[in-house]
Amino acid sequence: MSYLKRSPWVIHYDGTSCNGCDIEVLASLAPRYDLERLGVINTGNPKHADIFLITGSMNDQNREVVQNIYEQMPDPKVVVAIGICATSGGIFSECYNVLGGVNKVLPVDIYVPGCAARPESIIDGVEKALKILEDKKHKLVAMGLGTEILAIEPANIEDAAEILALQKLAYQSEAELYNDFAFPPLMQTLSELKEDFKTIIFFKAVMNGIIIGSVRGYVKDDTCYIYRRIVHPIYQNLGIGKKLMNEIEFHFGFASRFEVFTGHKSKRNINFYERLGYRMFKCEKVNDKRHRVYMEKFADRI
Amino acid sequence: MKIFISIIAYITLAPFLGAILAGVDRKITARMQGRVGPPILQPFYDVLKLMEKESLVVRKSQNFYVVFFLIFIIFTGTLFFSGKDLLLVIFALTLAEIFFVLGGYKASSPYSIIGSQRALIQMMAYEPIIILAAVGMYMVTKSFYITDIISYDKPLFYFLPGLLFAFIYILPMKFSKSPFDLAYSHHAHQELVKGMTTEFSGRSLAMIEVAHWYENILMLGFVGLFFANNILIGVALTLSIYFLIIIIDNTFARVKWEMALMSSWIVGLLFGLGNIIFLFFVLR
Ligand code: SF4
Numbered sequence: 001m002s003y004l005k006r007s008p009w010v011i012h013y014d015g016t017s018c019n020g021c022d023i024e025v026l027a028s029l030a031p032r033y034d035l036e037r038l039g040v041i042n043t044g045n046p047k048h049a050d051i052f053l054i055t056g057s058m059n060d061q062n063r064e065v066v067q068n069i070y071e072q073m074p075d076p077k078v079v080v081a082i083g084i085c086a087t088s089g090g091i092f093s094e095c096y097n098v099l100g101g102v103n104k105v106l107p108v109d110i111y112v113p114g115c116a117a118r119p120e121s122i123i124d125g126v127e128k129a130l131k132i133l134e135d136k137k138h139k140l141v142a143m144g145l146g147t148e149i150l151a152i153e154p155a156n157i158e159d160a161a162e163i164l165a166l167q168k169l170a171y172q173s174e175a176e177l178y179n180d181f182a183f184p185p186l187m188q189t190l191s192e193l194k195e196d197f198k199t200i201i202f203f204k205a206v207m208n209g210i211i212i213g214s215v216r217g218y219v220k221d222d223t224c225y226i227y228r229r230i231v232h233p234i235y236q237n238l239g240i241g242k243k244l245m246n247e248i249e250f251h252f253g254f255a256s257r258f259e260v261f262t263g264h265k266s267k268r269n270i271n272f273y274e275r276l277g278y279r280m281f282k283c284e285k286v287n288d289k290r291h292r293v294y295m296e297k298f299a300d301r302i
Numbered sequence: 303m304k305i306f307i308s309i310i311a312y313i314t315l316a317p318f319l320g321a322i323l324a325g326v327d328r329k330i331t332a333r334m335q336g337r338v339g340p341p342i343l344q345p346f347y348d349v350l351k352l353m354e355k356e357s358l359v360v361r362k363s364q365n366f367y368v369v370f371f372l373i374f375i376i377f378t379g380t381l382f383f384s385g386k387d388l389l390l391v392i393f394a395l396t397l398a399e400i401f402f403v404l405g406g407y408k409a410s411s412p413y414s415i416i417g418s419q420r421a422l423i424q425m426m427a428y429e430p431i432i433i434l435a436a437v438g439m440y441m442v443t444k445s446f447y448i449t450d451i452i453s454y455d456k457p458l459f460y461f462l463p464g465l466l467f468a469f470i471y472i473l474p475m476k477f478s479k480s481p482f483d484l485a486y487s488h489h490a491h492q493e494l495v496k497g498m499t500t501e502f503s504g505r506s507l508a509m510i511e512v513a514h515w516y517e518n519i520l521m522l523g524f525v526g527l528f529f530a531n532n533i534l535i536g537v538a539l540t541l542s543i544y545f546l547i548i549i550i551d552n553t554f555a556r557v558k559w560e561m562a563l564m565s566s567w568i569v570g571l572l573f574g575l576g577n578i579i580f581l582f583f584v585l586r
Contacts, residue, residue: 074356
């Protein structure tokens with residue numbers, strides 16, 4: 001059995017808010033509600049934390065802070081957004097500097113409603129977060145042991161909605177990186193995506209009946225264009241992206257040249273493609289915020 | 303053979319006792335604050351959870367130091383509980399602490415470095431008193447061997463009340479409790495995040511916790527030397543001193559490092575050295 005449930009250590013961050021929820025989080029740790037009886041410790045140190053409690057909305061300044069805290073937390077970890085501000089921006093949502101809820105920056109696992117969220121509901125949220133924490137642990141272990149079977153197969157038009165949802169989730173971090181929330185993958189609508197299915201081949205990575213990754217591509221003039229390789233944030237760094245790439249390259253094995261592109265700041269993507277044998281050949285400006293790096297690979301190099 | 307049994311008993315039982323002690327400590331603290339508090343076995347859950355977590359490291363060598371911290375604490379404890387030389391125990395314990403401090407420095411985050419610096423200051427503060435305690439015990443029993451010290455027929459604190467007081471004064475440093483939880487504390491987020499352990503996570507943090515369990519039992523054993531002639535009364539008095547430390551922990555705020563250093567030296571000089579000078583004339 002897993003002990004994650006018995007000893008959840010939290011870290012608490014307050015974004016743009018009225019401090020109402022902030023105080024309620026502390027109230028739930030104080031004697032009257034005493035979260036510590038469930039083993040909760042307020043650590044104040046991301047490296048010791050399992051649960052990230054965020055109150056208040058995100059703005060341009062705290063975005064980086066929140067991202068930084070999240071990245072310093074060791075896996076498995078969960079994010080709990082507390083209060084309406086953290087859920088959607090709440091009363092601050094129309095401020096010029098407010099981006100919206102926490103989900104604009106991080107993948108949120110639990111939303112606790114309320115303005116202010118009451119300590120009872122915060123405790124309930126933490127309880128629910130514990131279940132997710134265990135699930136994530138099981139997934140990590142299962143992936144490590146290879147007991148969960150990953151299937152890579154062609155996708156069809158019925159998968160469009162699921163792939164679109166995944167695409168929006170997976171591209172959050174990219175949009176975040178460039179501070180460009182009008183990113184085409186985020187703006188795509190379901191009907192546009194369905195239209196794509198007529199001309200483009202889609203592959204999906206399925207685990208336990210759920211699509212956790214996808215990639216698409218087409219061939220034109222003997223060149224295979226591969227793009228939008230997406231993997232669910234929980235399953236990143238587990239080699240799924242590489243399996244998707246291998247599958248689609250194999251499928252279009254008749255093409256003599258393969259081409260991919262990514263953003264100039266996405267160092268991890270560039271490294272990833274370089275490991276797969278791609279080389280950079282041009283860089284193009286898309287808009288003020290973003291350049292596109294094109295990478296290619298020739299078939300005889302495979 | 304007897305030595306062998308006590309070594310095995312220490313290595314296997316000390317972490318359990320230490321963890322239960324820490325659990326009881328948290329429970330009592332919670333009750334003192336009007337809370338329900340976590341279950342007694344909470345420290346076990348914490349460590350078992352930490353074993354399940356990913357271990358993030360800044361530099362690989364930081365974990366190396368933590369491993370040596372654990373090994374030397376266990377080594378010191380076995381020396382102590384197998385009745386070896388008290389001075390050797392003290393020096394081995396210092397060495398173990400130094401490994402921990404080096405680990406804190408190696409992690410090179412501002413918080414862990416501040417924690418390590420403060421740990422060094424605390425060592426400067428408590429080390430004289432610990433050595434004076436050993437000297438006092440030697441003067442009474444004419445031996446540094448723990449087997450001889452515990453077989454002395456009268457309780458040592460009859461002769462060493464001042465040293466016992468000084469020793470209790472510096473105990474919060476060893477247990478990292480208020481008012482001397484400068485280097486590493488569960489309660490000082492705003493000030494130093496988590497002090498020396500800031501950059502440790504997962505397995506290495508679990509190792510540090512386990513080492514602290516061993517260390518706490520060792521320190522309580524040291525306190526027990528003052529009452530060693532009767533085991534039952536000795537254990538009872540030692541535990542009540544631990545309870546006293548918990549009360550102090552909950553009553554006092556954290557002091558500045560100058561205060562910690564100065565006050566423990568003054569207490570050490572007045573009560574520790576005073577006690578020894580007194581003994582010198584009485585026992586002559
Ligand atoms: S949800 Fe309401 S109470 Fe909570 S921080 Fe926002 S405005 Fe304040």
